[in-house]
Amino acid sequence: MDLKNATIITAMVTPFDEKGAIDFERLPQLVEHLLANHTEGIILAGTTGESPTLTHDEEIDLFNEVIRLVDGRVPIICGVGTNDTRDSVEFVQEISAIRGIDAGLAVVPYYNKPNQEGLYQHFKAIAEASDLPIILYNVPGRTVANLEVETTLRLAELDNIVAIKECSGLDALTELIEHAPNDFLVYTGEDSLAFATKALGGQGIISVASHVLGTEMHEMYHALEGQELVKAAAIQRKLLPKMNALFSVPSPAPVKAALNHLGVSVGELRLPLVSCTNEEKAKILSTLDF
Template sequence: MDFGRMLTAMVTPFDKHNQIDFNITTQLVEHLIASGTDGLVVAGTTGESPTLSHQEKIDLFKHVIKVVDGRVPIIAGTGSNNTQASIELTKEAEQLGVNGALIVTPYYNKPNQEGLYQHFAAIADQTKLPIMLYNIPSRAVVRLNVETVVALSQIDNIVSVKDSTGDLDSIASILNQVDEDFTVYSGDDSLTLPIQSIGGTGIVSVSSHIIGKEMKEMITLYEQGNVKEAAQLHRQLLPIMRALFMAPSPSPVKSALKYKDIDVGSVRLPLVPLSPFEEQNLFRVLDSVQ
């Protein structure tokens, strides 16, 4: 399934008491849609899913569904390292009316490839939602091997993978073996164009909070055959993409949004906000590029 070219892994806005700020969430959704996002990933890593309660995720899904009102697809982050809990949250999200589920590889438990396959297969069996696998070994410790992704792609409602391995050879190998309708999204902003060039569909982006229009233009330029112009824009945007990952995400992008007059609040522990020095460096990059 094609969810679009540029999806945004949306931050979760918090108020001064570190509770979800639904008014700012509305403002943020409108900003992202206006910036050209094709879809929203809600309560993923960037949305600080590990520190959101089950009920908070449900409330967030409900609110975003209401605000979006069918304008773009909503992919709910419903995966965890607990297979049964992932099944239950996925089923609840489906009943609410989301358009897909992002399921991360189980972190901390360290399952082998057979365990990973069985985890995703068990979740897929309990929902009709299209599922996007999320392969992020830098955070989860485990990695979906090429063969496991290809095997999972044969399950009818496992339709996509968000790949944050940074391994272009493996991504190319996946693309070479899956059916044409199985989509591969970059999970790294700085690899949007390289992955697109080997057959990837698009990006699940953090940077699109700040440079959404520019990233959408880059993707469109490449699609239209303007490779040189797309590459030039990629190089121009790269310093911002890097700066937005200068500290554990989403601390930098939350600071950047506040700098752009969308105050989404701070992050929840164990994450911490940027230091004043880090903020100065981030804002300098934002000002120098735009």
């Protein structure tokens, strides 16, 4: 499925039961909630899905079940990247055989701090390992290494690299939107830059906030597409404190608290992440007006 129509993609949380196992019975409600609130694509086993604490087999089971539930309604993107190129290549080859996965999301290798040539060769190897389209994921706040604009533009020339989730700020987004090939999609991974990215000509947002603010974000993008700049900007200004509240403690604790409060049951988090304290939760919900 083409990503061209996907402007708001949600990096979906992984629901857990009381014992900390993936709660497959809670998935249908979560998926339908997202689709009802204008999610136009779903990322599984990303940062928000607590991918560092999901096992290989859990990820495969999660992918298969969400594919079944979504049933082709929106594109499904699965986290494929680690800080081990060989492992990433093997995994992307494995999941490329699963029907219903539309792209893989490959993060900048974390902890081992590769240079730009190392990053280029890493992503090139992943892209050439299968026919699955690859979305780059640059999030230096978590990985330490930063995928520089020049390296991204080199990678954008490769057939199988189709998009980037860019989290290094507005300057990088602006340069990428200006210089990338026309068919290369530029998404921000920072909710606070949803408006700016779209206004600059980017594709849209890969979002956490869309779990609970998706309808308002869709309204904003609809206004932008209709050249209603003042209306769109006003929506982003109102959303900003709410978006910030959803990152006031390590994500995805705030968005899981908000979903649970709304009756979309997703359970708690896996260590080393912990759920919000009662005080944190009260402050977040108050800011969200829930």
